[in-house]
Amino acid sequence: MTTSFSRLGSANTYDNALRNISNRQSALSSLQENLTSGKKVVRASDDPTSAAQAERALNRISRIQTDQRALESQRNSIVMAESTLGDVTNALQNFRELVVTAGNGTLTAADRKTIALQLTGLRDQVFALANSKDTNGRPLFSALGSALAPFVGPTAPPQDYTFNGLPGQSASNEVAIPFTLDGDSAFMHQATRDAVFNATVGSISAGRQLSTDSVVITNPGVAASTAQLAFAASGGLQDYPSYTIAFTAVDTTTTPGTTTATYSITENPAVSGAIAPVTVSYPTNKSIAVTAMPGLSLTITGTPAVGDTVTVEPSPSIFSVLDNAIRDIGSAANGNAAAQAVSQALGNIDIGMGRVSAIRGQAGDLLNRADSISANQDKRSIQLEADRSRAEDLDMVKGISDFQKEQTGYQAALQSYAQVQKLSLFNYIS
Secondary structure (H helix, E strand, O other): OOOOOOOHHHHHHHHHHHHHHHHHHHHHHHHHHHHHHOOOOOHHHHHHHHHHHHHHHHHEEEEEEHHHHHHHHHHHHHHOOOHHHHHHHHHHHHHHHHHHHOOOOOOOHHHHHHHHHHHHHHHHHHHHHOEEOOOOOOOOOOOOOOOEEEEEEEOOOOOEEEEEEEEOOOOOOOHHHHOOOHHHHEEOOOHHOOOOOEEEEEOOOOOOOOEEOEEOOOOOOHHHHHHHHHHHHHOOOOOOOOOEEEEEEOOOOOOOOOOEEEEEEEEOOOOOOOOOOOEEEOOOOOOEEEEEOEEEEEEEEEEOOOEEEEEEEEEOOHHHHHHHHHHHHHHOOOHHHHHHHHHHHHHHHHHHHHHHHHHHHHHHHHHHHHHHHHHHHHHHHHHHHHHHHHHEEEEEEEEHHHHHHHHHHHHHHHHHHHHHHOOOHHHHHH
């Protein structure tokens, strides 16, 4: 029977035990660091892939936060613009009520002058509101860009008010809305789009009545081409010519019950060529339909006389409409002139209020869009935060379990090392 012997050195046993203790201590320290920070990836070297995923998620969350701050600033500007348009509407409604009051037949010329002064104050209020700025000093109605005061006026005719900027409305995108609204569409008029004209009857002798109704665009194609010619002829300042209708002959005796009237039409600027005089017969004291103006029609009611004139001119802005109402009401010498001024003003003010309301509706749409963007960004932030958490956050239950398991192993390594230290020949001999 063969017996073999092998010799094991205690130094090797000690080294293995110390190495095991060191490794377990390092692992325990790492787990403790993870538990303290709440993350399984404390540094990129722990898990490069997860660290990169977490970094990308954090960068996207940061961009969303920046976009949200910008969106809040844009929302505040649009809220202020919408509120300002509400103030404009209230001022225009007050103006309209005063205009209706001015049509009272019992008022004197002095009374109408007093009302005109009140109307002037409201006009100034509307003009100031149109040039309002946000808290950063940016015009609320600068459209695609404008001077610090988008609206300038009154200037010399033919264009008494101008929009000092680039008309149009900036588009929204998936993370932002415009800072401003299109003030040109809100406050400036286009004759072919809005048909805002002011028909003024010249001075009428006492005892006669002569008035007009609202001017109507009868042929948009002709009106548009005429407007383009007028725009070019006036250097881009006026978008439609003005017309003066002058009665040159009136016959009420040749045919009883029938009036035959001849009138001429003068165009300024003269872009349509010479307009031949027109002779028309109609039942006495009935309305005269004036259709010789290119693309326009007008009805004149009353008893015309030789020398009577009616001037038809476009109103380029809501401010022009208010100015015309102030001028015509303040200068009305009698109830007939006041009624004419009131009739013209009410129709044109209603058109202007419709434009303001339309742009106010756009402001509401932009605010709804801002709410939708904000909600979508919040959802993206939640998703990105979940992605970041999955990449680097520690599962605390698993982390505590691993820590306790590693702690038990570390304690076992210490105890085994203590037992190995006792396995010495000298200890045995003693």
